[in-house]
Amino acid sequence: MGMPGRPGDHRWSQQHLSHYVEGELRPFTRRRLERHARNCVDCARGIRAMRALVHALQGLDGLAGTRAPTTIFDRARLAGAGGPSASSPA
């Protein structure tokens, strides 16, 4: 079954769903995707799913308020007497 729009539009649209939902496509390319998605159930569903996924991921805030352990500087303190080292990679 053929896909709506120009040849290659479907594959191209699938590859740009993330960019589309983030509003990162330029107007011309955004319209290209939207034109295709209007007639492509798969891409229309893809846009909805990608939006929902990003929304859900952005809501994963369960660690908010977590504090770093008090030991976090222990090794730096131990090494501190020697000063910053030029030998160790950062």
Added chain:
Amino acid sequence: MPPLAGQRPPEPADTEASLIARAQAGDVAAFERLSSAYADRLFMLLLRLLGDRAEAEDVAQEVMLRAWQGITRFRGQSSYFTWLYRIAVNEAKRAMEKRGRRPAGVSIGADELQLPDSPLLDPSRQAENNELRQALARALAGLPPDLRMAIVLRDVEGLSTQEAAQIVGISQAAFKSRLHQARLRVRAAIGDRALASSGG
């Protein structure tokens, strides 16, 4: 990037630039004050990437050690936050490769994942949110480290594409591609039906 609420910013008299200069001159106390502004956030990042508190604590100590040892090479070409996060990402990746397997249990503890529960949600909707939370945790745990980092930095931590790409050390175009691949994998793992019911 400014510290998040609840973090300990440097004293007003100690600007970040002055603390960096003092740390580079060998003042470990200045280094601690400088880095403590980002310590909580950095630790949360490691928890999200590694999914294990003990390992995150170990890696966090290593990050601060490496930052201290390398502070003389910090040239201010990026923000200190970005520089520190880059060390954290590299150390987390090293830890994941060292253990030679995917994150222990889940990359972000399922109990620690919180989709914003509205009091208006009925019990069945809350149950769906909980299922989605669990599914996201499993899906993130199943991603290769590079893909997991892309999602955690951009979507969960909320960094811009530019910041996240700089931290990972790749171009923005490459980062976007990696993020897209990661999202596609998570989407495939979760299924569109679960996402549709999340109300996002």
